[in-house]
Amino acid sequence: MDIAEFRKRGKEMVDYIADYLENIEKRQVYPEVQPGYLRALIPDVAPDEPETYEDVLKDIERVIMPGITHWHSPYFFAYFPCANSFPALLADMLSGGLGCLGFTWAASPACTELETVMLDWLGKMLKLPEEFLAGTEGKGGGVIQGTASEATLVALLAARTRIVKHVQADHPEWTEVHIMSKLVAYTSNQAHSSVERAGLIGGVNMKKLPTDGKFAVRGEEMRKAIEEDKAAGLIPFYFCATLGTTASCAFDHITELGPICNTEGIWMHIDAAYAGSAFICPEFRPLLDGVEFADSFNFNPHKWMLVNFDCSTMWVKRRADIIGAFKMDPLYLKHDHQESGLVTDYRHWQIPLGRRFRSLKLWFVLRMYGRRGLQQHIRKQVALAKEFESLLLADERFEICAEVVLGLVCFRLKGSNDLNKTLLKRINNSRKIHLVPCQLAGLFVLRLAVCARTTESRHIHEAWTLITQLASELLCDNHH
Amino acid sequence: MDIAEFRKRGKEMVDYIADYLENIEKRQVYPEVQPGYLRALIPDVAPDEPETYEDVLKDIERVIMPGITHWHSPYFFAYFPCANSFPALLADMLSGGLGCLGFTWAASPACTELETVMLDWLGKMLKLPEEFLAGTEGKGGGVIQGTASEATLVALLAARTRIVKHVQADHPEWTEVHIMSKLVAYTSNQAHSSVERAGLIGGVNMKKLPTDGKFAVRGEEMRKAIEEDKAAGLIPFYFCATLGTTASCAFDHITELGPICNTEGIWMHIDAAYAGSAFICPEFRPLLDGVEFADSFNFNPHKWMLVNFDCSTMWVKRRADIIGAFKMDPLYLKHDHQESGLVTDYRHWQIPLGRRFRSLKLWFVLRMYGRRGLQQHIRKQVALAKEFESLLLADERFEICAEVVLGLVCFRLKGSNDLNKTLLKRINNSRKIHLVPCQLAGLFVLRLAVCARTTESRHIHEAWTLITQLASELLCDNHH
Numbered sequence: 025m026d027i028a029e030f031r032k033r034g035k036e037m038v039d040y041i042a043d044y045l046e047n048i049e050k051r052q053v054y055p056e057v058q059p060g061y062l063r064a065l066i067p068d069v070a071p072d073e074p075e076t077y078e079d080v081l082k083d084i085e086r087v088i089m090p091g092i093t094h095w096h097s098p099y100f101f102a103y104f105p106c107a108n109s110f111p112a113l114l115a116d117m118l119s120g121g122l123g124c125l126g127f128t129w130a131a132s133p134a135c136t137e138l139e140t141v142m143l144d145w146l147g148k149m150l151k152l153p154e155e156f157l158a159g160t161e162g163k164g165g166g167v168i169q170g171t172a173s174e175a176t177l178v179a180l181l182a183a184r185t186r187i188v189k190h191v192q193a194d195h196p197e198w199t200e201v202h203i204m205s206k207l208v209a210y211t212s213n214q215a216h217s218s219v220e221r222a223g224l225i226g227g228v229n230m231k232k233l234p235t236d237g238k239f240a241v242r243g244e245e246m247r248k249a250i251e252e253d254k255a256a257g258l259i260p261f262y263f264c265a266t267l268g269t270t271a272s273c274a275f276d277h278i279t280e281l282g283p284i285c286n287t288e289g290i291w292m293h294i295d296a297a298y299a300g301s302a303f304i305c306p307e308f309r310p311l312l313d314g315v316e317f318a319d320s321f322n323f324n325p326h327k328w329m330l331v332n333f334d335c336s337t338m339w340v341k342r343r344a345d346i347i348g349a350f351k352m353d354p355l356y357l358k359h360d361h362q363e364s365g366l367v368t369d370y371r372h373w374q375i376p377l378g379r380r381f382r383s384l385k386l387w388f389v390l391r392m393y394g395r396r397g398l399q400q401h402i403r404k405q406v407a408l409a410k411e412f413e414s415l416l417l418a419d420e421r422f423e424i425c426a427e428v429v430l431g432l433v434c435f436r437l438k439g440s441n442d443l444n445k446t447l448l449k450r451i452n453n454s455r456k457i458h459l460v461p462c463q464l465a466g467l468f469v470l471r472l473a474v475c476a477r478t479t480e481s482r483h484i485h486e487a488w489t490l491i492t493q494l495a496s497e498l499l500c501d502n503h504h
Numbered sequence: 505m506d507i508a509e510f511r512k513r514g515k516e517m518v519d520y521i522a523d524y525l526e527n528i529e530k531r532q533v534y535p536e537v538q539p540g541y542l543r544a545l546i547p548d549v550a551p552d553e554p555e556t557y558e559d560v561l562k563d564i565e566r567v568i569m570p571g572i573t574h575w576h577s578p579y580f581f582a583y584f585p586c587a588n589s590f591p592a593l594l595a596d597m598l599s600g601g602l603g604c605l606g607f608t609w610a611a612s613p614a615c616t617e618l619e620t621v622m623l624d625w626l627g628k629m630l631k632l633p634e635e636f637l638a639g640t641e642g643k644g645g646g647v648i649q650g651t652a653s654e655a656t657l658v659a660l661l662a663a664r665t666r667i668v669k670h671v672q673a674d675h676p677e678w679t680e681v682h683i684m685s686k687l688v689a690y691t692s693n694q695a696h697s698s699v700e701r702a703g704l705i706g707g708v709n710m711k712k713l714p715t716d717g718k719f720a721v722r723g724e725e726m727r728k729a730i731e732e733d734k735a736a737g738l739i740p741f742y743f744c745a746t747l748g749t750t751a752s753c754a755f756d757h758i759t760e761l762g763p764i765c766n767t768e769g770i771w772m773h774i775d776a777a778y779a780g781s782a783f784i785c786p787e788f789r790p791l792l793d794g795v796e797f798a799d800s801f802n803f804n805p806h807k808w809m810l811v812n813f814d815c816s817t818m819w820v821k822r823r824a825d826i827i828g829a830f831k832m833d834p835l836y837l838k839h840d841h842q843e844s845g846l847v848t849d850y851r852h853w854q855i856p857l858g859r860r861f862r863s864l865k866l867w868f869v870l871r872m873y874g875r876r877g878l879q880q881h882i883r884k885q886v887a888l889a890k891e892f893e894s895l896l897l898a899d900e901r902f903e904i905c906a907e908v909v910l911g912l913v914c915f916r917l918k919g920s921n922d923l924n925k926t927l928l929k930r931i932n933n934s935r936k937i938h939l940v941p942c943q944l945a946g947l948f949v950l951r952l953a954v955c956a957r958t959t960e961s962r963h964i965h966e967a968w969t970l971i972t973q974l975a976s977e978l979l980c981d982n983h984h
Contacts, residue, residue, distance in 0.1 A: 025589075025590040025591060025872060026590075027522050027525065027526050027590075029590070030518070030522055030590040030593070030594070031518060031519060031522045033590070033594055034515075034518030034521070034522070034590075034593070034594060034597070035514075035515040035518050037518075037594050037597050037598060037601075038510070038511060038514030038515050038517075038518065038597070039511060040598070040601070041514070041597065041598065041600075041601030042507050042510055042511045042514070044601055044602070045507065045601065046507050055613055055614075057613050057614075058841075059609065059613070059841050059846035059847045060617070060640065060846045061613065061617065062613070062614060062617035062618060062621060063617065063620075063621050063640065066621065068624075068625075068628075069625055069628050069629075070625040070626070070628070070629055070870040070871070070874070070875055071870070071871055071874045071875070072874055072875045072876055073874040073876055073877075074871070074872055074873055074874040074876075074877050075871045075872060075874065076872075077591075077594075077872065079871065080591075080867070080868055080871050080872060084598070087614070087618075088614045088618065088864075089614075090614070091612070091613040091614030091615075091617060092602060092604060092612055092613075092614050092615075093604055093610065093611055093612040093613070094604070095602075095603055095604045095605065095612070096603055103605075103611070103836065106603055106604070106605050106858075107603075108603040109505075110505040110506075110507075110509070110510040110513070110514075111505060111557075111560075112600075113510070113514070113597075113600050113601065114510075114513055114514060114517050114557075116596075116597075116600045117514070117517050117518070117521065117593075117596075117597055117600070118517060118520070118521065118564070120521075120592075120593050120596045120597070120812055121517075121520070121521030121524055121525065121593065122524070122572060122575075123575055123576055123586055123587075123588040123812060123813065124572060124573055124574070124575045124586070125575065125583075125586050125813060129539065130573065131573055131583070132571070132572055132573040132575070133535055133537050133539070133541070133542070133571040133572075133573070134535075134537075134542060134567070134568045134569075134570070134571030134572050135571075135572075137539075137540070137541065137542035137543065137571060138542060138567075138568070140543075141542060141543050141546065144548075145548075145549060145550040146550070148548075148549050148550070149549075149550055160540065160543065170650060170856050170858070171856035171857055171858045172857075173855065173856050173857045173858075174855060174856055177855065181705060184707075199685065200707070201681065201684055201685035201707065202685065204681055204684075204707055205679065205681035205682065205685070216834075216857075217834045217837070217857075218857055221830060224829075224830070225661055225705065225706070225855070226705070226707065227664075227680070227681065227684055227706065227707035270834070270836055271834075271835075271836065326858075332600055332603060333603065333605060333858055333860060334856075334858060334860065349704075350701060350704070354696075354697045354750070354751075354942075354943075355751075355941055355942055355943045355948075356583065356750055356751065356940050356941065356942045356951065357697070357940075358941075360929075361538075361539050366539035366540045367539045375653065375654060375657065375705070375855060376650050376651035376653050376654055376814075377651055377652075377653045377696075377697075377698055378586075378650070378651045378653075378806075378813055378814060380813060380814065384568075387560070388560055390550040390551070391550070391551055391554070391555045391559065391560050392505060392554055392555060392556075392557065392560060393554055394550070394551045394552055394553045394554040394555070395550055395551070395552045396552055396553055396554075397553075397554050449840075460836050460837075461835055461836065461838075462834075462835050462836045463834075463835045468835075471836065
């Protein structure tokens with residue numbers, strides 16, 4: 025394919041994508057294919073000789089589309105949103121076209137510098153404490169990670185390095201592994217599975233703290249755990265707080281937990297993967313109060329702030345802590361400006377070495393929506409969740425299982441878990457809307473998250489009509 | 505921006521990218537900006553109200569381009585190539601438009617299934633042993649990681665989990681951390697810095713084995729290390745072999761090392777990040793001999809196989825080993841087909857949870873180039889490196905510092921390291937071509953890697969003309 029053909033095909037692809045998104049609600053949101061469906065549709069081996077673009081393109085509808093779960097359908101209410109907006113798509117195209125890697129400043133200065141400034145812009149929109157900003161002389165700053173899982177892990181590793189150094193100062197005879205065997209990290213029993221995984225990867229003990237009636241960790245529980253663990257000779261060093269849990273969008277009490285962490289020298293990382301985007305609205309910003317006690321903070325603009333995946337933004341108060349956990353300097357990655365102090369080499373901030381020019385997406389989105397446009401998006405989606413909540417409240421067969429704070433509604437039919445499992449199965453088998461479940465205090469619960477950018481009130485009402493209809497049938501079946 | 509504007513702007517962006525790539529050699533390959541240049545060019549805070557697309561677009565040339573290192577310029581010879589092709593760009597656009605996440609099979613079946621089949625296609629092109637393929641009943645299979653660093657780490661963590669279980673079977677009283685304190689991993693002293701980092705992250709001791717005159721690890725060195733470490737009570741468990749080191753494209757002797765690893769129960773991971781793409785050519789496939797002894801193998805089509813970043817392909821013989829290291833099953837990620845055996849949930853294979861639909865890029869590239877088209881690309885670039893080698897050989901002021909096997913040439917002026925440091929500085933300051941250095945046996949060495957897809961013989965000759973001219977001036981300066 026030469027440049028002339030790329031121009032032609034690229035424009036066709038833009039139209040294909042536009043057509044796809046324009047007509048997405050006509051597609052069945054959740055696919056009907058069975059495991060292994062795709063292998064039978066294509067050859068066993070790659071072709072020896074080039075095929076034409078037409079050959080490839082016609083297979084998109086034949087091979088790929090039947091197996092797509094349409095995340096951007098307004099009938100998609102599963103998991104949490106995965107952002108998609110036109111400015112971000114354009115920026116991503118540009119990023120692909122430039123195709124530069126930003127592992128060091130020198131590898132593409134614009135890639136590094138735009139990221140640092142965009143993280144400052146976004147940090148200011150969130151009203152993060154000054155210490156989290158890079159500015160020209162700050163000790164903190166932000167970075168774009170691929171996912172919140174990576175941010176959680178990077179924070180844990182930085183905390184591990186910091187505590188090991190600290191303990192070795194008092195006990196120079198202790199090896200790193202000996203110290204690691206005494207370390208204990210905490211998180212909520214509602215935290216995302218990736219937090220437990222970070223503990224596993226980092227080889228440290230990760231304890232899950234019990235939560236209160238609102239599925240949130242309180243200071244008291246943490247204090248108790250710390251006392252017990254210290255009495256047993258362990259060293260508490262890391263706490264991953266969640267603002268907006270995956271199951272029910274619960275918020276740990278970081279105003280209580282933060283001061284304890286600070287007193288005990290525990291690194292507090294805040295995972296606000298989903299909820300973080302809402303903090304750009306003044307009415308939701310109080311949910312972030314307590315961030316001043318944190319060492320690191322992370323949320324995913326690629327979830328709810330209209331920046332296409334992947335863009336997980338993370339800030340630290342002391343970038344030296346992060347860099348210290350990873351820094352390696354082979355000659356082929358050294359460059360003239362390295363020691364100048366003004367320069368950020370993001371490879372020291374993350375697990376991978378290579379990195380795409382992801383801050384372009386953030387730049388395009390922040391500018392083309394403006395702060396107000398993004399606030400509108402958040403507010404609209406919260407209103408839609410509230411609308412669904414009010415429909416539920418008016419039907420006494422249902423119960424709401426967690427406070428509806430943002431765009432997620434957790435609900436169930438009053439009755440057994442089996443009843444609700446069957447309801448969910450019938451909902452998803454209808455293929456008209458898509459939901460996933462969660463477990464809350466032993467109950468099997470259905471989650472409706474407002475996901476697509478184009479979700480409107482009518483989609484919420486259609487979803488409700490379907491759910492109540494299937495619920496009525498189910499209750500009737502059970503009655504007979 | 506509505507869909508109609510996206511159609512317009514998207515097409516303009518396709519032309520912008522095509523223009524950029526068509527005229528890239530007219531741009532200075534390495535930027536002249538100073539650290540901190542970008543912050544001064546844009547506002548301090550994000551705008552409150554939306555800006556127009558025109559506002560954003562005009563800043564691309566004003567703000568971004570002056571700070572870009574042009575990785576796809578035919579005058580770019582630094583690091584290793586970062587792939588860029590039109591089919592991959594188109595596939596990436598489609599992936600962005602679909603915007604689905606493939607963390608489980610159910611989250612988008614096509615995303616998971618195409619990946620599994622593409623990794624089989626590619627595995628067959630490389631003539632990997634059958635055990636590495638998934639097929640319909642295989643125990644192995646492939647996955648796309650973001651980078652080789654992640655593949656190295658995932659393999660190390662899988663190996664760590666496997667050995668811990670194994671040792672605990674004999675010593676049920678030993679804790680995981682106690683066992684970890686005895687573990688020892690090996691790699692070459694020429695291995696990429698990410699291998700050392702994987703050891704750091706995984707909390708295990710990583711020893712660098714000495715290399716021979718060709719910068720390769722031999723079996724004898726490993727055998728010696730294992731004996732010493734076992735005698736000291738340590739447990740060797742992981743070896744990361746490199747095929748095509750970053751510094752000099754050296755190849756560890758895996759036909760010697762593999763059998764030792766197998767006998768000792770050491771997990772052998774092969775990192776062929778750069779060189780792996782060449783193994784699709786029969787004449788280079790012997791370099792991969794010994795892969796049959798490996799537990800896992802990884803290379804980066806995003807380096808040298810025309811698939812845009814990121815696409816790092818990894819295969820394992822027993823996927824249960826990988827999954828076992830990570831598996832966590834919260835209810836919100838469970839789905840009906842999970843236990844069917846036919847289904848792959850790639851979230852268990854990697855560090856992040858979310859993942860883009862990256863196999864589309866592989867599919868487009870493999871089909872639109874065909875095996876032969878990709879072989880041609882590799883062969884052409886190796887021939888260009890050989891051409892540069894022959895120019896060097898004809899100038900006795902220079903020496904070649906490592907065998908030229910693929911597309912990398914390591915060379916220096918005969919003389920001191922300082923002389924060569926100055927030469928490199930002058931070359932890069934010319935901004936006409938871009939190189940990075942490496943260190944080989946204490947020598948400061950210049951690396952010329954054939955990178956851009958569009959590099960031709962004339963670019964090699966222009967580079968050589970510049971290098972010899974600057975060398976002459978330098979030698980003349982030194983003489984006076």
